[in-house]
Amino acid sequence: MSSIPAWARVGAKVVCVKVGEWSNTHPGEKHPRFGDVLTVREGIFLGGELYLRFAEIRNPPVRYAPGLGFFEGSYFIDRFRPLVARTAEQDIAEHFAHHLRRDVPARERA
DSSP states (O other), X not given: OOOOOTTOSTTOEEEEOOOSOOSSOOTTOOOOOXXXXXXXXXXXXXXXXXXXXXXXXXXXXXXXXXXXXXXXXXXXXXXXXEOOOOOHHHHHHHHHHHHHOTTSOGGGOO
């Protein structure tokens, strides 16, 4: 069973990092795309693994396999990363960090 990351909570913003098509889809279903920012609506365990559903995506319940009944699709947590908010100051500091290194002589910093 996978552990639950601290960021995987209802209301958290995540970014889809999956490239390519989703498997086991049904006609008319909407799915996250690479780079989409989504809001976690629900987390569920299936087969000991954590899956997510999102506020921005609601699909009708469908039968994914015989004997499972009908339910709304969900997405494996490993296909998402937490959205990290950064300030302009953090971006500038990171961009110019190599110029500010104190362990390198000034003539070598450029």
